[in-house]
Amino acid sequence: MKPNDFPAANQSILFEDESWSNFGFFIKQSEVSSIFILVDSNTEVHCLPQLLGVLKAINQEAVVLKVEAGEKSKDLTVCSKLWSELTKHRADRHALLINLGGGMITDLGGFVASIYKRGIDFINIPTSLLGMIDASIGGKCGIDFQHYKNHLGVFKTALSTFIFPNFLSSLPEEELTSGFAEAIKHALIKDATYWKELKNSSKANWKAITIIKQSIQIKTDIVANDPLEKGDRKKLNFGHSLGHALESYFFEKEQPIPHGFAIASGMIMEAYISVKQLGLSQAAFEEILGFIQSHYPLYELSENAVNEIIKNLTQDKKNSGGELRFCLLNNIGIASVDIAVDLELIKESIAHYRQLT
Amino acid sequence: MKPNDFPAANQSILFEDESWSNFGFFIKQSEVSSIFILVDSNTEVHCLPQLLGVLKAINQEAVVLKVEAGEKSKDLTVCSKLWSELTKHRADRHALLINLGGGMITDLGGFVASIYKRGIDFINIPTSLLGMIDASIGGKCGIDFQHYKNHLGVFKTALSTFIFPNFLSSLPEEELTSGFAEAIKHALIKDATYWKELKNSSKANWKAITIIKQSIQIKTDIVANDPLEKGDRKKLNFGHSLGHALESYFFEKEQPIPHGFAIASGMIMEAYISVKQLGLSQAAFEEILGFIQSHYPLYELSENAVNEIIKNLTQDKKNSGGELRFCLLNNIGIASVDIAVDLELIKESIAHYRQLT
Numbered sequence: 001m002k003p004n005d006f007p008a009a010n011q012s013i014l015f016e017d018e019s020w021s022n023f024g025f026f027i028k029q030s031e032v033s034s035i036f037i038l039v040d041s042n043t044e045v046h047c048l049p050q051l052l053g054v055l056k057a058i059n060q061e062a063v064v065l066k067v068e069a070g071e072k073s074k075d076l077t078v079c080s081k082l083w084s085e086l087t088k089h090r091a092d093r094h095a096l097l098i099n100l101g102g103g104m105i106t107d108l109g110g111f112v113a114s115i116y117k118r119g120i121d122f123i124n125i126p127t128s129l130l131g132m133i134d135a136s137i138g139g140k141c142g143i144d145f146q147h148y149k150n151h152l153g154v155f156k157t158a159l160s161t162f163i164f165p166n167f168l169s170s171l172p173e174e175e176l177t178s179g180f181a182e183a184i185k186h187a188l189i190k191d192a193t194y195w196k197e198l199k200n201s202s203k204a205n206w207k208a209i210t211i212i213k214q215s216i217q218i219k220t221d222i223v224a225n226d227p228l229e230k231g232d233r234k235k236l237n238f239g240h241s242l243g244h245a246l247e248s249y250f251f252e253k254e255q256p257i258p259h260g261f262a263i264a265s266g267m268i269m270e271a272y273i274s275v276k277q278l279g280l281s282q283a284a285f286e287e288i289l290g291f292i293q294s295h296y297p298l299y300e301l302s303e304n305a306v307n308e309i310i311k312n313l314t315q316d317k318k319n320s321g322g323e324l325r326f327c328l329l330n331n332i333g334i335a336s337v338d339i340a341v342d343l344e345l346i347k348e349s350i351a352h353y354r355q356l357t
Numbered sequence: 358m359k360p361n362d363f364p365a366a367n368q369s370i371l372f373e374d375e376s377w378s379n380f381g382f383f384i385k386q387s388e389v390s391s392i393f394i395l396v397d398s399n400t401e402v403h404c405l406p407q408l409l410g411v412l413k414a415i416n417q418e419a420v421v422l423k424v425e426a427g428e429k430s431k432d433l434t435v436c437s438k439l440w441s442e443l444t445k446h447r448a449d450r451h452a453l454l455i456n457l458g459g460g461m462i463t464d465l466g467g468f469v470a471s472i473y474k475r476g477i478d479f480i481n482i483p484t485s486l487l488g489m490i491d492a493s494i495g496g497k498c499g500i501d502f503q504h505y506k507n508h509l510g511v512f513k514t515a516l517s518t519f520i521f522p523n524f525l526s527s528l529p530e531e532e533l534t535s536g537f538a539e540a541i542k543h544a545l546i547k548d549a550t551y552w553k554e555l556k557n558s559s560k561a562n563w564k565a566i567t568i569i570k571q572s573i574q575i576k577t578d579i580v581a582n583d584p585l586e587k588g589d590r591k592k593l594n595f596g597h598s599l600g601h602a603l604e605s606y607f608f609e610k611e612q613p614i615p616h617g618f619a620i621a622s623g624m625i626m627e628a629y630i631s632v633k634q635l636g637l638s639q640a641a642f643e644e645i646l647g648f649i650q651s652h653y654p655l656y657e658l659s660e661n662a663v664n665e666i667i668k669n670l671t672q673d674k675k676n677s678g679g680e681l682r683f684c685l686l687n688n689i690g691i692a693s694v695d696i697a698v699d700l701e702l703i704k705e706s707i708a709h710y711r712q713l714t
Contacts, residue, residue, distance in 0.1 A: 087508070087672065117508060
């Protein structure tokens with residue numbers, strides 16, 4: 001059994017230099033029957049030429065599969081088209097799919113590869129901060145279904161993930177900020193020292209390799225201990241219960257907001273709940289609120305929006321037997337999981353959030 | 358990590374008595390949030406009442422999900438409907454899906470469960486001989502795609518498989534014969550003594566518990582050694598390369614034939630190839646041919662049919678890098694895997710088969 005068959009065990013993450021030497025070597029020594037590259041309309045322009053150049057240098061052909069940029073591509077119809085393409089090009093079980101893009105591409109591509117002929121190998125080359133420190137590692141792949149985020153999916157680890165920080169230089173600021181929300185989350189759930197570092201970092205530093213490496217370390221440590229999210233891994237959901245519900249609401253309204261922006265709002269609400277339920281100090285709460293507010297927009301929510309968000313929340317994968325369960329903060333850098341939260345307190349946290357806008 | 362997360366490791370197979378006591382106990386001690394039962398139009402009538410009776414006796418509610426009988430339900434659109442149903446009924450990650458039916462139901466239900474919210478548990482209760490000795494064990498789940506059999510899928514083992522031989526009493530003879538082809542295969546690839554037993558058994562005995570148990574033993578031994586089909590498990594594909602290609606051809610023509618009938622024909626062709634390529638003796642070949650011919654129909658194949666079958670064969674999951682690879686017989690009870698076979702010899706085996714009809 002190869003490492004890839006155990007979710008998130010032996011996670012291989014390689015940092016890439018200007019010459020892509022790790023990647024070139026990896027492909028040369030792999031025994032794949034054919035290579036497919038999944039891109040979206042953005043990475044096709046900004047990242048694909050570099051990758052094709054590297055493959056050309058080692059005489060490796062590849063078929064490019066393209067989807068539209070944006071969350072809408074994380075959809076069963078798009079999967080179906082990609083499976084058709086793989087079939088048409090006679091991809092066999094030893095084919096390799098390279099996912100070149102942000103979180104949407106690695107989520108989608110990992111899922112498509114894991115299902116095709118009961119699973120072909122895939123490699124992730126994340127091109128966004130979010131992808132590098134979160135989506136591309138840990139083995140969660142999947143797509144949205146009926147406006148529910150990541151409702152269908154599998155746990156399957158990429159054969160390898162290649163981090164090429166230079167890609168971040170072409171990233172729009174909004175996307176950088178979105179990805180940075182996951183770094184904030186990593187600090188809040190695991191590392192008070194890292195939190196101080198982030199608070200003191202300038203925006204220009206958000207794409208620094210030290211931040212990327214620290215966040216990846218926190219995520220991989222957690223995932224290695226609990227690949228299938230039975231315990232510790234649930235900490236990575238901080239801000240994501242309400243954050244996802246908010247994101248789904250705007251997605252359904254066809255006014256999508258960046259994932260990290262939704263998570264930033266979710267972290268505010270869930271930090272509020274942490275104060276009431278786990279005794280997070282008011283000072284810590286205000287420190288969190290202040291930092292998030294200084295970098296992220298807050299969203300005005302109508303009564304109807306609140307109802308929809310609550311409805312989405314009840315469909316959250318993290319629930320159990322009708323109970324709403326959250327990851328909450330005991331303190332900055334310390335989190336607890338599986339905390340059942342009363343619906344009234346959730347509504348109170350949203351009401352508090354609405355007063356901020 | 359629970360056993361279920363490792364493909365085919367710790368495969369739990371329980372034989373059920375009249376009172377379904379193992380099953381009742383299993384459900385009572387499990388901590389599921391809700392139960393769903395997948396049936397087709399046949400098992401709804403013949404098997405569901407018994408199962409509902411058992412659940413009622415232990416005060417367990419369940420939601421019944423129904424699909425049409427037949428291979429056509431192993432389809433992405435049907436999956437999508439089932440995922441909608443699960444969502445509508447608010448199935449959470451701790452929900453349980455019980456697959457009550459033949460190979461189509463356990464293939465489909467296992468796949469639907471494995472993808473929903475990145476995987477909920479499922480139990481198989483096979484109601485056909487094929488299901489009991491083959492499809493419901495070993496962790497292969499999946500659906501057809503563009504007329505390619507099991508083109509999309511995952512490896513995921515059922516939490517438990519319950520064998521209730523009494524279900525076979527209501528099984529149409531054609532389905533019993535279809536399932537028996539897999540028992541023939543088990544004998545041919547692994548056990549010459551079992552082969553003699555099968556040859557000497559009367560049709561009335563095909564549903565005997567001794568046959569069911571011997572076949573399950575062969576299959577589980579192979580799967581335990583090689584859950585992900587890297588080596589030994591490929592032996593289970595004997596008769597299935599050409600058999601699947603034949604089955605897909607008739608399926609595409611909308612004249613579907615029973616799976617086991619296709620495999621019976623596939624075994625004749627692949628035994629022929631075994632003679633030419635691995636030195637299977639002519640006497641053994643004629644023994645195999647005679648036994649299969651005495652119980653299974655052979656199909657007339659037009660020139661066009663032959664071309665379509667060859668085309669399907671080249672899309673087989675078992676191929677590697679354009680080479681057509683087969684499991685072939687060295688002798689009755691001994692098989693070899695990954696044998697590259699020349700297209701000309703394949704055509705010759707089909708030509709030989711056509712002369713038999």
